[in-house]
Amino acid sequence: MIIAVDGPTASGKGTIAKGLAAHYGLPHLDTGLLYRAVGRQCQLNGGDPDNPGDALAACAFADDLLADPALRSEETGGLASRVSIHPEVRRVLFDRQRAFATQPGGAVLDGRDIGTVIAPEAQAKLFITASVAARAGRRFLEMRSRGLPVTLDAIEADLALRDERDRTRAAAPLVAASDAMVLNNSELSPEASIAAAIRLIERRRR
Numbered sequence: 001m002i003i004a005v006d007g008p009t010a011s012g013k014g015t016i017a018k019g020l021a022a023h024y025g026l027p028h029l030d031t032g033l034l035y036r037a038v039g040r041q042c043q044l045n046g047g048d049p050d051n052p053g054d055a056l057a058a059c060a061f062a063d064d065l066l067a068d069p070a071l072r073s074e075e076t077g078g079l080a081s082r083v084s085i086h087p088e089v090r091r092v093l094f095d096r097q098r099a100f101a102t103q104p105g106g107a108v109l110d111g112r113d114i115g116t117v118i119a120p121e122a123q124a125k126l127f128i129t130a131s132v133a134a135r136a137g138r139r140f141l142e143m144r145s146r147g148l149p150v151t152l153d154a155i156e157a158d159l160a161l162r163d164e165r166d167r168t169r170a171a172a173p174l175v176a177a178s179d180a181m182v183l184n185n186s187e188l189s190p191e192a193s194i195a196a197a198i199r200l201i202e203r204r205r206r
Helices: 012-022 032-044 050-060 063-067 074-083 087-101 112-119 133-144 150-170 190-205
Strands: 002-006 028-030 107-111 124-129 179-185
Touching: 002 012, 002 112, 012 028, 012 107, 012 124, 012 190, 028 087, 028 133, 032 050, 032 063, 032 074, 032 087, 050 074, 050 087, 074 150, 087 107, 107 112, 112 124, 124 190, 133 150, 179 190
Parallel strands: 002 107, 002 124, 028 107, 124 179
Antiparallel strands: none
């Protein structure tokens, strides 16, 4: 079974995807980490993430970069959003994601275009959403717990900017698949969100 989990930044899709992978005994891939690695590599190269050529060159990142803690920073998240608008970058990373999705037994993938582009045949598609205020609050607490100097206003503004960029990009814009099950978890805890996602999937499988 392939499970596609899509949604905007800080919607909790990664936490839900990990919970689903554990529940169903499936491997999990955070596809956003691939784009963060490209953004980070572009920065390390001294390139411009808004330049298609620089972004494409950064796709040749070493696998060990995926373990770099810097990939989880807000700065790298912004770089990922910028490199992801380039069709050339998306084409290079498509095969890697597609191979993971179609492995024997299935998989859980979370990102922004899993149900629409990477695995449109997925048996279960979820689109996770939450208000900008709720998402900013979660990201603020996460960043503060890691000792990072951030403000709630700055995070909220950054999320709104990323949402606009992701929704309006020409290549694979952020949109719920027509057959996706939408889960708004603005008022839900991580545990309740995972439980709700499992209920939606089981209802679809009947």
